[in-house]
Amino acid sequence: MIHGPSLAIGAGIASLVIIVIFFGFGDITNQPELVIEPTPTIQKEGPPKITMNTFLDNGSPILGNTNAPITLVEFGDYQCHFCNxxxxxxxxxxxxxYIETGKVRMIFKDFNIIGPDSINASxxxxxxxxxxxxxxxxxxLYSNWTGENNGWASSENLGKFAHEIGLDMDEWTECMVGANHSQVILASNEDAKSLELxxxxxxxxxxxDGKTTRIFGAQxxxxxENIFEAELKK
Structure with missing residues (x-):
């Protein structure tokens, strides 16, 4: 069952991605063998095609061995209860x-469906x-989560988190004010939509082998583990 508050305003938030600058599921559904087509050089008319770039582009740096045989891609929202x-x-x-042993690499991609603070956190x-x-x-961010749209991911707090992990605050603040990564965040949200999330x-x-298994929710x-082990035996 989709987390109600997260889904209810998803459509509205998508339109805010390039405007706002700084300021569980109960069951599992696995869908193996999602077809991944080669990335086209020219975008054809019609629905967007699912390519490997749909999964790997517009996301985080890879966590783990870049040559790991298995890739885990998470689409998440930093305010999402079940993501936490x-x-x-x-x-x-x-x-x-799996990640520290070089068997799996992980990528996080933004799917902002809760509120403006989600976009700012991204x-x-x-x-x-x-x-x-x-x-x-x-x-x-996830270590300081306290709920949805209650202010924990305010601009002030985001700055405190940046300071706590030792970021150069002048550089980080300039990036935030300039919304330097708006297009990447927007593109990641579009990738989520193309996958019908x-x-x-x-x-x-x-x-x-490039085949995929889809998992919904905080399983x-x-x-x-069961999926990783099955893939490692191939």
């Missing part, structure tokens, strides 16, 4: 068993990436 549940209950186990993370601290900022978190596991570690 995944971060605290599942992500650390994936990190220890900007904060991408501006931190300019100083090679994306994942540190990603982690401090309706809530967060949503995951795609891309195996060594337990065992769900990811």
């Amino acid at each position: 549940v995944f971060f605290h209950s599942t992500e650390d186990d994936i990190l220890k068993k 900007h904060g993370a991408h501006c931190a990436d300019d100083q090679e601290l994306f994942w540190e900022y990603h982690d401090i 309706t809530g967060t978190p949503s995951f795609f596991i891309i195996g060594p 337990p570690f065992e769900v990811f």
Whole structure:
């Protein structure tokens, strides 16, 4: 079941991505063998085609071994309740068993569906990436989560988080005020729409053969583990 508050205003937030500058699912549905087509050199008319770039572009730097055989892509919103549940209950186990051992690499992509603070938080993370601290900022955001649209991701707090992880504040603030990564954030949201996502978190596991498995919601570690192990045996 899609998290109600997250989905209800999703359509409106999409239109705000380039305007706002600074300021669970109950069941699992796995859909293996999503077809990934070669990236076309010319965009044809009609619905957007799903290519490998749909998964890998417009996101975070890779967490883990860039040559890992399996790729885990998360589409998330920093204000999302179930994204926070995944971060605290599942992500650390994936990190220890699969990412740190070189078996899986991870990419985080923005799907802002809750409110303006979600977009600002995404900007904060991408501006931190300019100083090679994306994942540190990603982690401090989820570590300070207290709800949806209640002010914890205000501009003031985002600045405090940047200071706490040791960012050059002049550079980070200039990036935020200039909304330097608006187009990347917008493009990531468009990628989520092309994949017909309706809530967060949503995951795609891309195996060594390029086939994908889709996972909806903050599923337990065992769900990811079973898929990873099956892919590693191929």
